[in-house]
Amino acid sequence: MTGFGAVSASAAPSVSGIPTNAVSPDGSRITGVEQIDDHSIRLQVHSAAMDKTFPVDVVRPADNSRPRPTLYLLNGADGGEGLASWQAQTDIPKFMADKNANLVIPVGGPFSYYADWIKDDPVLGRNKWKTYLTEELPPLIDAALGTNGVNAIAGISTAGTSVLTIPMAKPGLYKAVAAYSGCAQTSDKLGTAFVKSVVGMGGGDVENMWGPPGSPEWLENDAYINAEKLRGVDLYLSSGDGSPGKYDTIDGRAEQLGGGRTQIDGDDNQLGIETLINQIAVGGAIEAVTNFCTRNMQQRLESLGIPATFRYASGTHSWGYWQDEFKRSWAFLSRSMGLSE
Template sequence: MRLAKSKPRSSRRLVAVLVAVATTLGLVGSTIGVGDADAVPGRTYWTDSCGMPTNGAFGNKSMAPGKVKVRIWSRPGNTRTVIMLDGMRAQYDRSGWEINTNIQRLADRGVNVVEPIGGPASFYTNWDAPSNFNGQQRTYKWGCVIDRLAVNLRHGRAGVPKLATKGGKFAIMGLSSGGNAALTHAAQRRDLFYAAGSLSGYNFLTAPGMRTMLRVAMLDVAPQPWNIDSMWGAPWSPRWPQNDPFMLINRMHGLKLYVGSGNGFFGKYNYPQNMGDDLFKGTPLEMLALTQTVAFEAGARAQGLNPMTYYANGTHAWGYWQDMVWNAHRRGFFR
């Protein structure tokens, strides 16, 4: 049997150089966090759905009826726990945080990580009615789910383990629509949360034009559009200011706050193969998040609060949110 001749050493060197150059230029695709095996393995739990549909409108048979899937990374001896909320395009199998980042490694640094699964376009809130644009059968109750999950994690009941708290309270963070939701949950349930972080969140929802912008964004959520009118009702409904972080600043005194955003310009996590999506979605979304974050920061400081802030180059993309989480950790946000 003849063995195939090996490539000349110079050829192998050339291939290695080309791969290195391609990787440096972003020509070889990569996903943030993938390949970083978690030192603490994640565990799957199921918790009460507060009667809402856990499968959205689309009947995903892999989901347990009446339950919400939760992924948890924890270590004995950890002293803090953070609940991490996903964004508008949340999936039903895993959180985007697990798919696209390495923030689960916080569990190796004293902070347990809890990731609820599902809730695309939900804003992690209680809706007024099912979304009739996509045939949703029952009303979202994510506000109930998140707050009840925190209560159950504190006591170790209803299908989830007991996790470390700071005086009986948790930190909560989210990205994009999950960012403003994190601030809202913390402001409304001071008995459950000691810290809240919004990463590229929409923190001034009652600002002129915001409802129209959000309507357009929710029409673009795959696989079918969501009707924003089913969430908090008409623009004049009192539920809009009740769920607007900017309007809740006076209830945030004593909370540890962290808000961050990119500026919409391309940075180190914008790769050529994602150019179109980054340019036409990532850039405008992040520019909007920037204006909302700056407005919230100004409002918070005017009322005597001192939020941690993070501003950098970047678009609406996972790599930048991962950096924000680790920046918050380094600066003592979870302590």
């Protein structure tokens, strides 16, 4: 990889041919591999920048006869550490099982915005996620999975912000971006309030992330302001409008996973109703904001003559819509990664 150096992987025990001791020059390394099912593995990846080991869930390509591209898929505010994750709330891993791309879902980084924080936080610890997703993890994935080096990145909610700035940090690493229900702007009054709210939910201090609002780091991590740096990246952005849609009913939520209850509903019907009310009230308000942000970003890109695909629909800030939107955007992502499917 450009600017990184070779990753070494000497002979070692492996699962499905994946070396368990791939090591990068900075000391980041794969420390373990677990077979989950016929299509999926879980890696343990040690980040030198954060001095911590994180799980990484991988769905392998249907056909491994030749090197394949890689799609990095980021979770939302809690980093996929709980049940609010692509793995628990959607059928996307199953959907990808017959596709010819590596699907890589990092786990970790709750309430971090997948950013490089300027200071360690007393609650959220050390966060160097931009470094992890540009310098540490991709070369290890390439070495371990035998990829063709073509990457795309996608994410929801807070990660829908991050996936727009991560490619700016290492131009050429990510060929395509899909941002679902994100807010590109971070340094204006609305964006700052949004970031403060999310980080505060996790007990973190935003000043440990980017310094006091208005500091250079806030501007550097604002994809709206720095949109010119996205020129040449294939872009797909989508958002609901916050109004109730097809998944904002008890039956609609059950339909999301093919007729089963979603895991966050639990077995208690009252809990399901309370969750639904929260989805409509809070999720509706959040999605109205991301809709506003996404339309702002559309105007910004159009003013710069940067092409992008945008899609708007009804719906709240919730998993059923993100599951559908991922599937809808797959044709875009696969073309960008050079696949014919």
